[in-house]
Amino acid sequence: MKRGLPGTLVLVLSLVVLAALVLLPMWLVGSSSFKLPREIISRFPTFFPHSFTLQHYQKLLGTSAFPTYFLNSTIVAASSAFVTVLLATLAGYAFFRLEFRGRDFLYRLIMVAYAFPSIVILIPIYLMFAKVGLIDTDLALVIVNVTFALPFSIWMMRTFFASLPRELEEAAAIDGASRLATALYILVPLLRPGIAAIAIFAFVSSWTEYLFASVLIISDAKRTLPVGLSGIIGQYQIDWGLLLAGASLSILPVVVFFAFVGRWFVAGLTEGAVK
Amino acid sequence: MASHNPSSEKSGDGRLAILLLALPLGLLAATLVLPMISAVNISLHDIRVIGSEGAFSGFDNYARVLTAGTFWHALGVSAVWVVGNAIVQTVLAVLAALVLNEKFPGVRVARVWIILTWIIPTVVVVIIWRWMLSPSGGMINPFLISIGLIDRPVGFFSSGPMALASLILINSWRWFPFVAIMLLAGLQRIPADLYEAAAVDGAGPIARFRAITWPLLQPTLLVLTVMGTLLSFNVFDIIWLLTAGGPAGASETLPVLIYETAFKAYRMGDAAAMSVVASLMMIGLAILLIDRLAPKEAAK
Numbered sequence: 001m002k003r004g005l006p007g008t009l010v011l012v013l014s015l016v017v018l019a020a021l022v023l024l025p026m027w028l029v030g031s032s033s034f035k036l037p038r039e040i041i042s043r044f045p046t047f048f049p050h051s052f053t054l055q056h057y058q059k060l061l062g063t064s065a066f067p068t069y070f071l072n073s074t075i076v077a078a079s080s081a082f083v084t085v086l087l088a089t090l091a092g093y094a095f096f097r098l099e100f101r102g103r104d105f106l107y108r109l110i111m112v113a114y115a116f117p118s119i120v121i122l123i124p125i126y127l128m129f130a131k132v133g134l135i136d137t138d139l140a141l142v143i144v145n146v147t148f149a150l151p152f153s154i155w156m157m158r159t160f161f162a163s164l165p166r167e168l169e170e171a172a173a174i175d176g177a178s179r180l181a182t183a184l185y186i187l188v189p190l191l192r193p194g195i196a197a198i199a200i201f202a203f204v205s206s207w208t209e210y211l212f213a214s215v216l217i218i219s220d221a222k223r224t225l226p227v228g229l230s231g232i233i234g235q236y237q238i239d240w241g242l243l244l245a246g247a248s249l250s251i252l253p254v255v256v257f258f259a260f261v262g263r264w265f266v267a268g269l270t271e272g273a274v275k
Numbered sequence: 276m277a278s279h280n281p282s283s284e285k286s287g288d289g290r291l292a293i294l295l296l297a298l299p300l301g302l303l304a305a306t307l308v309l310p311m312i313s314a315v316n317i318s319l320h321d322i323r324v325i326g327s328e329g330a331f332s333g334f335d336n337y338a339r340v341l342t343a344g345t346f347w348h349a350l351g352v353s354a355v356w357v358v359g360n361a362i363v364q365t366v367l368a369v370l371a372a373l374v375l376n377e378k379f380p381g382v383r384v385a386r387v388w389i390i391l392t393w394i395i396p397t398v399v400v401v402i403i404w405r406w407m408l409s410p411s412g413g414m415i416n417p418f419l420i421s422i423g424l425i426d427r428p429v430g431f432f433s434s435g436p437m438a439l440a441s442l443i444l445i446n447s448w449r450w451f452p453f454v455a456i457m458l459l460a461g462l463q464r465i466p467a468d469l470y471e472a473a474a475v476d477g478a479g480p481i482a483r484f485r486a487i488t489w490p491l492l493q494p495t496l497l498v499l500t501v502m503g504t505l506l507s508f509n510v511f512d513i514i515w516l517l518t519a520g521g522p523a524g525a526s527e528t529l530p531v532l533i534y535e536t537a538f539k540a541y542r543m544g545d546a547a548a549m550s551v552v553a554s555l556m557m558i559g560l561a562i563l564l565i566d567r568l569a570p571k572e573a574a575k
Contacts, residue, residue: 003377007480014374015385022392022452025403028414041412087299094295098288106300113307115505115557119530120550123317123537124310147306150299179291200394208396210512215538226398230516233402240406247399254394262387269453270460 026251033057033244040240056245066246068221069228074253076138076224077206080145084153084202085195087146092157092194093183097169113151118211126215140216141224145209149202156201156268160194196261197268204254225250311554318547329544336548346549348524349532353508356443356528360507361500363447368454368499373488375455376462386459389452397449401516404445408432435525438518442526446513450506454499461495462488505557529553 003011027047032040036051060066094100095107125144126135134140164187172182188195210226217223223231229246258265318336322329340346375386392400407413408431416428431441465487473483511530514520520527520535527535529549537546 011374011377011379014370015379018371018374018385018389021448022389025407026391026395028407029399029403043414043417045414087302090295091299094292098292098295100289100292103292106296110300110303112558112562113303114502115560116307116311117509117530117550117553117557119509119511119533120314120547120554121307121310122534123543123547123550124313125306126537127317127543128310128313143302143306147302150303154299204394208398210397210516211534226396226512229396229398230401233398233405233516240412243402244406247402250399251395254396255391258387258391258394262390263383266387266390266456269456270463 029244029251030248033241033248035241037239037241040244056239056241057249059239059242060245060249064232064242064246065220065223065228066232066249069223069225070249072138072222072228073207073225076141076145077203079138079142080149080206081199081202083142083146084149085198087150088153088157088198089188089191089195091150091154092161093187095154096158096161097166107154110151110154118148122211122215125212129216135216136218136222138222141206141209141213144212144216145202145206148209149198149205153198153201156197157194159268160191160197164190193264194268197264200257200261200265201268203257207250207254314547314551314554317543318551320544322543332544336544337552340545340548341552345524345527345532346529346552349527349529352439352524352526353528353530355439356510356526357504357507359440359443360447360450361503363443364451364454364503364507365496365500367447367451368458369492371451371455372458372462373484375459386456390456391452392449393453397512398516400445400449401513404441404448405517408441432518433522435522438522439526442514442517445517446507446510449513450503454503457499458492458495461492465491501560501563504560508553508557 028045031047031049032045033056034052034054035046035049036053036055039046039049039051091110095103129135129140134143168186168190169182172186173179177185208226209224210230213224214227217227220228220231229243229250232246233243319331319333320329321332321335371389375382375389407415410416410428410430415431416425419425419429420427430437432438469487469491470483473487478486508528509530510528511534514526514528514531515534518526520531530553533546533549533553536542536549
C-alpha cells in the first residue's frame with residue numbers, strides 16, 4: 001500500500017521516538033562509562049564523551065569483585081542454557097512428533113506452570129535445598145533457572161517443529177533410517193534455529209535472575225552478577241561511573257549473543273514467522 | 276480435552292514418549308510440583324527457625340495473615356501494579372507493533388533489536404533509571420524543567436504514588452517491546468487484502484485501524500493481557516532494588532511482602548500461607564485463560 005507524505009512523516013517520527021526510548025538510555029550508559037565523574041552528572045548529558053577515561057573500568061576490574069561475579073554468571077547461564085536446550089528438545093520431540101495418550105493434558109499442565117508465582121516455590125526450594133546441601137552452589141541456580149526456562153522453551157519449540165515437514169522424516173524412515181538416526185542426523189540440524197532461540201532465552205533469563213540467586217547463594221565468592229552488582233550499588237557512596245561501567249559490561253555478553261542468534265529468538269516468539 | 280482416541284496412538288510412541296519426557300517432567304515435578312505441595316505443608320506449620328520442622332498449627336498462619344492489614348494492602352498494591360502495567364504496556368506495545376508492521380528500510384533489524392530492553396539484566400535496568408531519574412545528577416529532571424513541564428526537580432521515588440507510578444513506567448519500559456513482538460505476530464496474521472479492500476472503499480488509516488486491526492487483534496491481546504498479568508504479578512527484583520517496597524509500603528506488592536516476611540522477618544509459615552493464597556488466585560486466572568482459548572485452538 002502506498003503511503004502519502006503525512007504517513008511517511010508520522011512513520012519517521014514514531015521510529016525516532018521508538019529508537020530514542022529503547023536505544024538512548026543504553027547509549028548514554030555505555031558512553032558515560034568512559035566519562036570523568038564530573039561529566040557523568042552534568043545537567044545536560046553529552047552524546048559523545050568530551051572527557052575520556054578508563055578509570056571506572058580499572059576500578060571495577062581491579063578493586064571490586066565484579067570479575068568473580070561475571071565469571072560465576074557466565075558459568076551458571078551457560079550451563080542453564082545447555083541443560084534447557086537438551087530437555088526442551090527431548091520434550092519437543094515427544095510433544096510435537098509423537099502420538100500418545102495424555103499428551104494434550106501434559107502439555108497444558110506444563111504451560112500452567114507459568115502461572116505459578118515464582119515466589120511461592122522460593123521458600124520450599126530454599127528449605128529443600130538447605131536439607132540436601134545445595135545452598136551456596138552453582139548447581140542450585142542451574143536447577144532453578146532450567147525450571148523457569150523450560151516451559152516457555154517447550155512452547156517455543158512448537159514453532160520450530162511445525163516448520164519442519166514430516167515428509168522429511170517419513171522419507172528417511174522409508175530409506176531404512178532408524179528413528180534415532182533420523183532425529184540425530186535430520187531433525188537436530190534443521191532445528192538449529194529453535195535450539196538457538198531456546199539457548200538465548202535460557203541464557204538471558206539466567207543472566208538476569210535475581211530473586212533465587214539472592215536467597216540461595218550466601219558467600220560473596222559464589223555470587224552472580226545481578227546480586228553482586230546490586231551489592232555494589234549500596235556498598236559504595238553512589239559512584240555512578242563505577243556502576244555504569246558495571247552495567248555496560250553486564251549488557252555486553254547478552255548483546256553479543258543476541259547479535260548472532262537474536263533473529264531466531266524473535267522468530268520463536270512470533271510463531272510461524274520462521275522461513 | 277484429548278481429542279484423539281487411543282487407536283490413533285502409534286505403536287511404540289507411548290514408550291518413547293515416557294523415555295523422552297522422563298527427565299524434563301521429572302525435573303518440573305521435583306522443582307515445581309513438589310515445592311507447591313511443600314508450600315502448603317509449610318503454611319500449616321509454625322516454622323520460626325530454618326531447618327526445624329515446627330509444630331503443626333492448622334490454619335493459624337492463614338488466620339493471622341488474612342486478618343492483618345498488610346496482606347490486603349499488598350494485594351491492593353499488586354492490583355494497581357498489575358493493572359497499571361497492563362495499560363501502559365498495552366498502549367506502548369500496540370503503537371510499537373503498528374510501527375514495526377510497516378515496511379521501511381531496516382525493519383528486520385528493528386524487529387529484532389527493539390527487544391533490547393528485555394534482554395538486559397534487571398539490575399542494569401535499575402542502575403539506568405536510578406541514574407537518569409536521580410534528583411542530583413540525573414538528566415530527566417533538567418530535561419523536564421527545560422521543556423517547562425515542571426519548575427523544580429522532582430523526587431521520582433520520594434512520595435508513595437510517584438514511586439509506584441515510576442516503577443510501573445520503568446517495568447513497562449522493560450516489557451513493552453516483548454509484548455510488541457507478540458502483537459506483531461498477531462498483526463501479520465491479518466490478511467493484507469482486507470486493508471486494500473478498505474482503502475478502495477475510501478477508509479482512512481484511522482478508520483482502517485478501528486474496523487480491521489483492532490477487532491482482529493482482540494484474541495492476541497486477550498492472551499497477552501492474561502499472560503502479562505501473571506508475569507507482572509511475579510515481578511520482584513525491579514521493585515525490591517529501586518524502592519524495597521517503600522516509601523512506607525506504597526510499592527509493597529505481594530511478592531515483596533512475602534519475601535520480607537520469609538527472609539527478613541524469618542516467618543516462613545506466614546510467608547508460605549500468603550504465597551499459597553496468591554498462587555490460588557493466579558492459577559484461577561490461568562485456568563480461566565486456558566478454558567477460553569482451548570475451544571478456538573480445537574476448531575482450527
